[in-house]
Amino acid sequence: NRLKNGLSKTKDGFINKVTSLFSTHGKIDDELFEELEEILIQADVGINTAMELIEGLEERVEEDELKEPEELTEVFKEELSALLKEEDGQLDLKAGQNIIIVVGVNGAGKTTTIAKIARRFKEDGKKVLMAAADTFRAAAIDQLKVWGDRLGINVIAQSEGSDAAAVAFDAVQAARARDIDLLIVDTAGRLHTQKNLMEELKKVKRVIEREAGDFNIQVLLVLDATTGQNAMSQAKLFNEAVHVDGIALTKLDGTAKGGIVIGIKNELGIPIKLIGVGEAAEDLQDFNAKKFIEALFI
Numbered sequence: 001n002r003l004k005n006g007l008s009k010t011k012d013g014f015i016n017k018v019t020s021l022f023s024t025h026g027k028i029d030d031e032l033f034e035e036l037e038e039i040l041i042q043a044d045v046g047i048n049t050a051m052e053l054i055e056g057l058e059e060r061v062e063e064d065e066l067k068e069p070e071e072l073t074e075v076f077k078e079e080l081s082a083l084l085k086e087e088d089g090q091l092d093l094k095a096g097q098n099i100i101i102v103v104g105v106n107g108a109g110k111t112t113t114i115a116k117i118a119r120r121f122k123e124d125g126k127k128v129l130m131a132a133a134d135t136f137r138a139a140a141i142d143q144l145k146v147w148g149d150r151l152g153i154n155v156i157a158q159s160e161g162s163d164a165a166a167v168a169f170d171a172v173q174a175a176r177a178r179d180i181d182l183l184i185v186d187t188a189g190r191l192h193t194q195k196n197l198m199e200e201l202k203k204v205k206r207v208i209e210r211e212a213g214d215f216n217i218q219v220l221l222v223l224d225a226t227t228g229q230n231a232m233s234q235a236k237l238f239n240e241a242v243h244v245d246g247i248a249l250t251k252l253d254g255t256a257k258g259g260i261v262i263g264i265k266n267e268l269g270i271p272i273k274l275i276g277v278g279e280a281a282e283d284l285q286d287f288n289a290k291k292f293i294e295a296l297f298i
Ligand code: GDP
Pocket: 104, 105, 106, 107, 108, 109, 110, 111, 112, 113, 189, 250, 251, 252, 253, 254, 275, 276, 277, 278, 279, 283
């Protein structure tokens, strides 16, 4: 099971610590909740979410008159599930023509994610087009073209250094002219010039909205889970700039801090649509809260 394998570090470094705390701690007391808090924070659940989870547990202890710490395992699982419930997010297209603008810092896994989405919808019989609006790096343009060749999908591109918004403009015109079902727009992710980057992304989005008023437009943010709280602050910045509709959280296989899945949902309210649990194509999966929890607890 790829999901289970991909989440094994989080299972060992987070969930198993919690369940072993519950099975070894003598009684339900303040000390137990303090230790739990520490584990939650270490797993990148985020402080607010950690507090919420603990308060939830304390309430359940009272309501259900729990005496044995072991009983908390099931309750903890239920509380986690409750936090993730609405997040059972699949990346869906709406009726009509769609545009997915993919944003995120370089190295997070944007290209991999784009290729995966492109392949999926092509296999579903959709007419797909890609746009190389990361005009900052020649390599990014080339990489997208390589994927385009491999998947048999056209790529709208200009030369390195051209205006990203102009590429987006061309791409929307092409999508219209060719009656495309899904246009996927790659964007720049250089981090050292964050302010300019956000301005550029805003402009790209503005042009797309203006030119493609009748298309369904969504912004997908790709985040590297191994960057922990950094990923959280990136999410806030991108969300402020371009309003993020969904998140692809990659590289969960590389971290024990998978608690970030819960933190993102709870603190930012942005649905997680895809998770990456390895480098193979099958490892980028639709996020399913129930399967996610099961993989961690079984
Ligand atoms: P971009 O710079 O954002 O376009 O990032 P890429 O798509 O090129 O990905 C950067 C690297 O991360 C590549 O080597 C990918 O194979 C790797 N990668 C992407 N997603 C995952 C994942 O879920 N797990 C692991 N282990 N590696 C991943």
